[in-house]
Amino acid sequence: EDQVTQSPEALRLQEGESSSLNCSYTVSGLRGLFWYRQDPGKGPEFLFTLYSAGEEKEKERLKATLTKKESFLHITAPKPEDSATYLCAVQAGNKLTFGGGTRVLVKP
Amino acid sequence: SQTIHQWPATLVQPVGSPLSLECTVEGTSNPNLYWYRQAAGRGLQLLFYSVGIGQISSEVPQNLSASRPQDRQFILSSKKLLLSDSGFYLCAWSVRLAGETQYFGPGTRLLVL
Numbered sequence: 001e002d003q004v005t006q007s008p009e010a011l012r013l014q015e016g017e018s019s020s021l022n023c024s025y026t027v028s029g030l031r032g033l034f035w036y037r038q039d040p041g042k043g044p045e046f047l048f049t050l051y052s053a054g055e056e057k058e059k060e061r062l063k064a065t066l067t068k069k070e071s072f073l074h075i076t077a078p079k080p081e082d083s084a085t086y087l088c089a090v091q092a093g094n095k096l097t098f099g100g101g102t103r104v105l106v107k108p
Numbered sequence: 109s110q111t112i113h114q115w116p117a118t119l120v121q122p123v124g125s126p127l128s129l130e131c132t133v134e135g136t137s138n139p140n141l142y143w144y145r146q147a148a149g150r151g152l153q154l155l156f157y158s159v160g161i162g163q164i165s166s167e168v169p170q171n172l173s174a175s176r177p178q179d180r181q182f183i184l185s186s187k188k189l190l191l192s193d194s195g196f197y198l199c200a201w202s203v204r205l206a207g208e209t210q211y212f213g214p215g216t217r218l219l220v221l
Contacts, residue, residue: 004151036212043212043213049209095167096154099151100151
């Protein structure tokens with residue numbers, strides 16, 4: 001059975017304090033690993049797709065990396081508007097399996 | 109560009125009442141369509157997915173059903189709601205290729221009392 005575990009569950013940062021979120025996974029036949037951002041009461045917003053170990057992608061202050069067992073989402077010099085829940089998901093076949101998410105709060 | 113709509117945005121229903129949630133996608137053809145439920149403070153759980161009209165796969169045995177009457181329309185239904193059906197329901201679409209990104213709608217907040 002595919003499993004995705006995200007850590008930490010919650011993260012409080014000061015504005016400008018860089019940090020990393022972890023997503024560890026077990027899946028048979030990884031077709032892709034996805035990162036989403038979710039604001040309260042809204043649907044998840046797509047951030048990145050990673051397909052193979054060693055791949056990296058960046059968007060503004062966010063950078064996602066992938067190894068054979070885990071992915072990291074690095075937040076560099078975060079701003080209060082980066083506060084959200086970040087979700088990781090792995091795909092095998094047509095189905096996504098999601099982790100529980102990391103709630104990030106960036107204080108000014 | 110593609111757009112995904114869900115309605116209603118919020119819904120309060122009594123236990124035992126029926127349910128119908130609708131999802132439509134614009135700007136694409138032959139999408140894969142998905143229904144997820146997100147319980148408070150938890151990750152997303154896949155409920156149903158569809159690769160074409162009338163083709164529905166169920167992931168979790170439950171009180172709900174899904175239908176796809178048109179290519180870009182996906183409906184989530186129940187004949188009798190349970191308290192445990194409360195949650196945030198999300199519809200998503202993707203192009204019909206493995207490994208492609210799923211894009212989510214705005215969601216429907218359902219409260220069963």
